[in-house]
Amino acid sequence: MAQAEVTETGNGGAADRRTGSRVRGLLERLREDRGLWRRGVFLAAVAVLLALTMILHAQIPNRIGNLGSLTETFLPWLGVFVPVLLAAALWRRSATALIALVLPAVVWANLFGGLLVDKAAASGGExxxxxxxxxxxxxxxxxxxxxxxxxxxxxxxxxxxxxxxxxxxxxxxxxxxxxxxxxxxxxxxxxxxxxxxxxxxxxxxxxxxxxxxxxxxxxxxxxxxxxxxxxxxxxxxxxxxxxxxxxxxxxxxxxxxxxxxxxxxxxxxxxxxxxxxxxxxxxxxxxxxxxxxxxxxxxxxxxxxxxxxxxxxxxxxxxxxxxxxxxxxxxxxxxxxxxxx
The missing domain is CATH 3.60.10.10 (Endonuclease/exonuclease/phosphatase)
Structure with a gap:
């Protein structure tokens, strides 16, 4: 019985060492990837622009073709670009784009996340x-x-x-x-x-x-x-x-x-x-x-x-x-x- 326990512990330790080795290997490859932060600058700029559009939608002028009202009519749909940009950032392996993408994701959640929650009462109402x-x-x-x-x-x-x-x-x-x-x-x-x-x-x-x-x-x-x-x-x-x-x-x-x-x-x-x-x-x-x-x-x-x-x-x-x-x-x-x- 004691021998079995020692064997199980030993196997667990080996698994931990293999996992640690993989993590260290991944971190090493990331350190060696010199383009990790330089790639995806354009994607990062698009992500920031998307966030600013949602934050400052009321400042978009209506003088040219009622552009402001048109943007506000379909404002929730700007959130569709977040997963698109996420996929592009992962494909490009760009840490810069991934970090920048947090901004529009947070802004959209702040503006429209509450609508995703069911606030309707099951009964009642006069x-x-x-x-x-x-x-x-x-x-x-x-x-x-x-x-x-x-x-x-x-x-x-x-x-x-x-x-x-x-x-x-x-x-x-x-x-x-x-x-x-x-x-x-x-x-x-x-x-x-x-x-x-x-x-x-x-x-x-x-x-x-x-x-x-x-x-x-x-x-x-x-x-x-x-x-x-x-x-x-x-x-x-x-x-x-x-x-x-x-x-x-x-x-x-x-x-x-x-x-x-x-x-x-x-x-x-x-x-x-x-x-x-x-x-x-x-x-x-x-x-x-x-x-x-x-x-x-x-x-x-x-x-x-x-x-x-x-x-x-x-x-x-x-x-x-x-x-x-x-x-x-x-x-x-x-x-x-x-x-x-």
């Missing part, structure tokens, strides 16, 4: 809302309306409603929602009474925003439904969003004047929470996805969601959960949220 840009060319308005209504939302907002298709949406939702109001191409359906429903002027030539008071069992809540103008990427003009920006400012001004303390904004804002052009709205309201969501909650395009341009935002209420709903015949995903009043 009011459930949903919003959906149904797409003017939707081939199945009734099916889309019923599918979104099946989420159990107490209040449902729809955008991009063609005037000719409004009756189809009304018939499809009549059995679930007793109250509704439509202005132009936006509408709100509610299980609770609606009062003081009116258009909101967002400086367009037609109605794409409304406001109504929802009489919930816990008291009145002001609900805004908005569809801000689309943005375009043009070869000769870049990221054109001036009309969207002006409408966002007008919507923000309307919310500032809102007399009720509890406010919910539902709609397609054609911009993300990072986009500085929406600051008139985002500076005074919270995103339910950021506060109580699971993941990024990208909603557009529905075939391969890359940005959350559909928003549920609140003021004076507490988000409990926020999520995307299954795809419909629209090019946007519907989104929903639960909240305590």
């Amino acid at each position: 009011l459930t809302v949903a919003t959906h840009n149904v797409n003017a060319g939707n081939p199945d308005p009734a099916g889309t309306a019923k599918q979104v209504a099946s989420s159990g939302a107490d209040v449902l907002a729809l955008q991009e409603l063609p005037v000719s298709k409004v009756p189809e949406y009304e018939r499809a939702l009549a059995g679930t929602y007793r109250y509704h109001h439509v202005r132009g191409t936006v509408g709100v359906w509610s299980k609770y009474p609606l009062t003081d429903a009116r258009r909101v002027d967002i400086r367009l030539g037609w109605d794409r925003a409304l406001r109504a008071t929802v009489a919930t069992p816990r008291g009145p809540v002001a609900v805004y439904v908005a569809h801000l103008p689309s943005v375009r990427v043009k070869l000769n003009a870049g990221f054109t969003a001036n009309q969207r920006d002006a409408s966002a400012d007008a919507l923000g001004e309307a919310i500032v004047r809102e007399p009720l303390d509890r406010v919910v904004l539902l709609g397609d804002l054609n911009g993300t929470m990072n986009d500085r052009a929406l600051r008139a709205v985002t500076s005074q309201m919270r995103s339910t996805q950021g506060a109580a969501g699971d993941g990024f909650g990208f909603s557009w395009p529905a075939s391969l969601p890359m940005a959350r341009i559909d928003q549920i935002m609140v003021k004076g209420v507490e988000p409990v959960a926020s999520w995307t709903l299954p795809r419909t015949d629209s090019d946007h995903l519907p989104i929903a949220a639960r909240m305590n009043l």
